[in-house]
Amino acid sequence: MGTVAKIIAQRLGLGILTLFIVSIVIFTAVNMLPGDFAESILGQGATPEAVAAIRRDLGLDQSPVSRYFDWLGGAVRGDFGSSFAQANFASFTGSDSGSGLTSVAQQIAPRFANTMFLASVAAIIAVPLSLTLGVLAALFRNSVFDRVVNIATLSSISSPEFFLAYVLILVFAVLNPWLPSLSNIYEGMSFPERLEKTLLPALTLTLVVTAHMMRMTRAAIINLLASPYIEMARLKGLSPMRVILRHALPNALAPIVNVVALNLAYLITGVVVVEVVFVYPGIGQLFVDSVKIRDIPVVQACCLIFAAAYILLNLTADILSILSNPRLRHPR
């Protein structure tokens, strides 16, 4: 197991390094956004003095390098700073209490939980569905079933998300009022209720991610069907299903796991449009709102969470595909 542990340690190290580099990119990019919070909140009547006061208050007058390290130091401890939008501007309002500050972490936490809930529901539907479809399509390749599945998944991935969302609303909420078209979930909601409200956005996301995973499963399996060990399995008189499930699939896991991870990451980070359509209070909406008002700490924190999700999931996929290789699991 020595080699595996070493490889995993290496990947972890690489993941952390990547996250660090990404944090620099995020900080630089966010700070290059035109306009700033002070100007956008004060509107047209802003006096230079007021703008300067707010900037000083928020530490925007510091050098970018020192601000970056302040931010990074906080982020490592889990403190993403305070949201500008919720800040109680002492210098502006005249009162000097800073107690009304809402921390970014407090603001993001419930939203992030909602997003994870939506992503989980979508993943629980989409992953088994696409793996099953992929295996069946490989088994019955070039049949009518294979073609129908391919065309259906391709059309769903080729349509814009909001279009799919409105079609689903039309079918499942308007024409047949089975599911709510608004997903305004809130704290204290019971689980079944939550699930019911989340189902339509989750289905939309399923339609978006299934094609990719299903097609990779199909391709990875078919790729192996010409290998000598598959021929051997057939020549042992095994059933086609057994040949695919037992002999092809275990060797096709590495590419499949990678695509699944990529799509899971998308479920967390790419849901903005779906959230907007269904008015789902997830992190995507918060992110867009914060960009609009230049609420830099929130934007940065969201970006960092998205990046971390991507890196973590890809890291997991890497490690899983390493573990799926028996040569590494069982060295000589």
Add this chain to the structure above:
Amino acid sequence: MSDALLTIRDLRIEGRSDETWMPIIKGVNLDLRRGEVLGLIGESGAGKSTLGLAAMGYTRDGVRISGGSVTFDGIDLVNASADDKRNLLGKRIAYVAQSAAASFNPAHKIIDQHTEGPVQHDVMRRDESELDAVELYRRLRLPTPDEIGFRYPHQVSGGQLQRAMTAMAMSCRPDLIIFDEPTTALDVTTQIEVLSAIRDIVEQFNTAAIYITHDLAVVAQMADRIKVLLRGEEVEEADTRTMLDTPKEDYTRSLWAVRAYERPAKPAILKKDTPVISVSGITASYGTTKVLEDVSFDIHEGRTVAVVGESGSGKSTAARCITGLLPPILGEIKFRGEVLPPNYRKRTRSQLREIQMIYQIADTALNPRKTVGDIIGRPIQFYGGLRGRAKRKRVEELLDQIEMPASEYFDRLPSELSGGQKQRIGIARALAAEPSFIICDEVTSALDQLVAEGILRLLARLQDELSLSYMFITHDLATVRAIADEVVVMKNGRVVEQGAKSEMFRPPHHPYTDLLLASVPEMDPDWLSKLLEERGREDIGDAGMEKMD
């Protein structure tokens, strides 16, 4: 009960290439009785494997049976349903593939793959089959039969895997086993163990077998009868002794004759001559594993030094040291008396030019997207600085030298050439640099005997014309006999013996050279039995001659 087990009548098989169906098997008849072993011999492309698979009622993708019949124990395999065929495959007809390493599933333990057949076919329960597997491993003289099945395929050596695959084929006690070149990928010393194990077990269970190979000497040991195939047609068939003693057809005789090719000996080397390449005391390693230790040999102008040994003996590593791809830790390499920098990056262009290589697999050594003209033109431009018309003229000369007219081959892609032609292009590319020394790494091992002989003759002629020196890496002693002037025998990264060819094939030898020489199959059908008798049975199975590779 009828004695006939398998009857094939006027079988025709076609393969698809570019939308048209081309015949592969053109009306072959075949009869096999219970317990009989039929040898099927021919060059690659003769349709041996296709015929062997068709005997199982199986065709690969893009191949179809277009006529004739295959009858196994009264069952028509051509028209049987897929389910009916599945009930026979593995259970009554089993298959042993050429490369056990590729044909075992890397994801499962050997025993899991072994028991799968019996369990799926309801022949045995899983635990019964496991016990049976251990018994089969013991009979096949595998080391540690109790444990070996519980390893993954990559944890077991090639020769052992090939026997484990034979055990797997035996798992349901089939009536017929198709052996498709089961020892072609093995070293000669390992081959003997596998051959004797296969022969014994087939005898013990009175299993009928079709033994496919391109090696006459091997088939002579295994088969009761031999059928010779050429381009999908039968040339002749006879029992083994008759076939070996009195082959009727010219083609069969020509297969026999290849082994007779031998170059005349050259005059002795003068002591005062500086060798073209002088390897002295090199030690090299991959990471922390030492693969070469204190290796020394000289190669003189116009001479061929054959470096022989099993896979893993360090032959190719020595070549990598000479080319500078793997700088040795100790020792030095001299070219015409001048020490070469160990790393190829530090060598001058003219030093690089003098040493060229020809590879085993021409398929992967040639860029599939470049034409013959580009492939040969590249080193001409790189080393000679020729361009345009001058370059083209030089390419044409080289194509002439390798007996491939430029008018026909200049614009072809590698995919439009045969295996032998691709290897010739490899030779021309090496010649294009105008080297004085060429390393030939197993250049004929992937080729059929007749084609290989053509390559050997070409190399010999080029050597005479251009006074080239060759380092000829091979594991095939017949090739050594044909082309070498001197021989270096390697084992486990060391030189165990070296000297002129005439001395090498005459005793006394180092014991390892003896073992190598004695392991080369001979045409005598009794060769294997005699050899095994000489060595003593117990010596063969667990002699530890096999290593993990």
